[in-house]
Amino acid sequence: MNKVVLVTGANSGIGLALCERLLAQDPQVQLCLACRNMQRAEAARSALLLSHGDARIALLRLDVGSVRSVLKVAEEVKLRYNRLDYLYLNAGIMPNPQVDFKALFKGLFSRNVIHMFATAEGLLTQQDRVNADGLQEVFATNLFGHFLLVRELEPVLCQPGHTARLIWTSSSNARRSAFSLDDIQHRKGAEPYSSSKYASDLLSLALNRRYNSQGLFSSVICPGLVMTNLTYGILPSFFWTLIMPIMWLIRVFTNTFTLTPYNGAEALSWLFLQRPESLDPWAKYHSLTSGLGNNYSQPRKMDIDEATSEALYEQLLELESEVRKKMREEDEEVHPPGH
Numbered sequence: 001m002n003k004v005v006l007v008t009g010a011n012s013g014i015g016l017a018l019c020e021r022l023l024a025q026d027p028q029v030q031l032c033l034a035c036r037n038m039q040r041a042e043a044a045r046s047a048l049l050l051s052h053g054d055a056r057i058a059l060l061r062l063d064v065g066s067v068r069s070v071l072k073v074a075e076e077v078k079l080r081y082n083r084l085d086y087l088y089l090n091a092g093i094m095p096n097p098q099v100d101f102k103a104l105f106k107g108l109f110s111r112n113v114i115h116m117f118a119t120a121e122g123l124l125t126q127q128d129r130v131n132a133d134g135l136q137e138v139f140a141t142n143l144f145g146h147f148l149l150v151r152e153l154e155p156v157l158c159q160p161g162h163t164a165r166l167i168w169t170s171s172s173n174a175r176r177s178a179f180s181l182d183d184i185q186h187r188k189g190a191e192p193y194s195s196s197k198y199a200s201d202l203l204s205l206a207l208n209r210r211y212n213s214q215g216l217f218s219s220v221i222c223p224g225l226v227m228t229n230l231t232y233g234i235l236p237s238f239f240w241t242l243i244m245p246i247m248w249l250i251r252v253f254t255n256t257f258t259l260t261p262y263n264g265a266e267a268l269s270w271l272f273l274q275r276p277e278s279l280d281p282w283a284k285y286h287s288l289t290s291g292l293g294n295n296y297s298q299p300r301k302m303d304i305d306e307a308t309s310e311a312l313y314e315q316l317l318e319l320e321s322e323v324r325k326k327m328r329e330e331d332e333e334v335h336p337p338g339h
């Protein structure tokens with residue numbers, strides 16, 4: 001049976017590299033690229049068809065940061081497919097990043113230098129904003145939209161006698177200290193990216209608890225440091241050109257500098273081949289690249305706990321019913337009942 005795979009944020013970077021790798025592993029796979037920018041999505045499909053002429057690749061317009069778009073796309077998926085085997089929750093943003101250069105230079109001469117380069121801990125802040133749904137944009141895009149998508153796609157993911165997979169692109173920048181149950185959207189802090197990625201680690205655990213008995217399994221990966229639109233957006237392009245040789249040099253000393261999207265997609269494509277029952281719900285699967293350029297995946301225990309994960313899940317369910325109510329009210333304003 002051909003596997004049906006939906007990838008969010010598939011038009012560039014790690015998502016696009018994943019699609020290439022999936023087609024190379026299994027040319028029969030049915031890919032569905034769920035993207036916000038359709039021009040880039042078309043370009044991605046053409047690029048994939050160049051190397052895999054017979055591939056089955058569908059496109060869907062999805063702005064995962066918009067509640068309406070998620071609900072609409074989920075309806076479309078349920079119409080098109082009666083079963084979904086893999087849902088890669090990969091789309092992500094880090095808006096207006098600022099590098100703390102003082103911390104960077106201090107870190108360069110400390111014993112923590114490798115850890116700093118692997119996680120960017122203490123190096124990056126971002127400026128978030130409230131989106132049209134009244135949600136924090138980073139939270140809405142990196143976490144909540146994906147949560148809603150999973151909830152909406154439950155009928156095609158959870159089917160008797162069938163296993164399905166959720167695979168989250170998290171990050172080693174996910175940090176407990178950036179996340180708070182009192183502020184899951186990170187309205188007050190300056191590290192929304194780190195908070196949203198930590199929340200995805202917690203959410204994956206909670207999803208496993210709720211859905212494993214229905215044949216749905218969730219895993220989390222970290223792609224390492226990959227040069228993509230997201231990373232290039234952190235500093236001006238001339239800076240990257242200048243430090244690229246240093247980046248390749250650092251790679252000799254740390255296996256987390258995967259650098260290319262192909263390498264970064266290692267854990268995502270490795271998970272595609274694993275039996276879900278063999279995976280550890282407490283582990284984050286890291287894409288790693290050795291100094292000689294060999295790729296491998298490695299599980300590392302996440303700094304998460306069940307109580308926080310369950311409490312987050314409950315809050316997400318509450319928020320879900322609030323946004324659904326708001327959507328219904330908005331719809332009724334446009335089309336009042338009885339008219």
Ligand SMILES: NC(=O)C1=CN([C@@H]2O[C@H](COP(=O)(O)OP(=O)(O)OC[C@H]3O[C@@H](n4cnc5c(N)ncnc54)[C@H](OP(=O)(O)O)[C@@H]3O)[C@@H](O)[C@H]2O)C=CC1
Nearest residue numbers: 009013014036037063064065091092171225226228229230
């Ligand atoms: N690069 C790195 O070093 C690391 C990346 N990651 C994670 O990897 C994932 C992929 O990022 P990466 O490939 O690096 O960066 P890219 O910017 O290349 O890819 C991000 C993808 O997400 C899409 N996207 C962003 N916002 C939305 C939205 N609202 N709706 C739908 N799609 C959206 C983008 O589409 P569009 O073209 O419309 O912008 C793009 O396809 C992210 O979750 C990121 O956090 C994690 C750790 C390290």
Ligand SMILES: CC(C)=CCC[C@@H](C)[C@H]1CC[C@H]2C3=C(CC[C@]12C)[C@@]1(C)CCC(=O)[C@@H](C)[C@@H]1CC3
Nearest residue numbers: 116117118119120123171172173224225243246
């Ligand atoms: C090499 C020199 C001298 C400077 C580059 C410094 C930073 C710009 C760079 C160091 C660690 C990087 C990093 C990320 C972005 C760029 C850095 C801050 C990420 C935050 C990108 C997104 C992620 O999710 C993380 C896993 C990355 C961690 C490391």
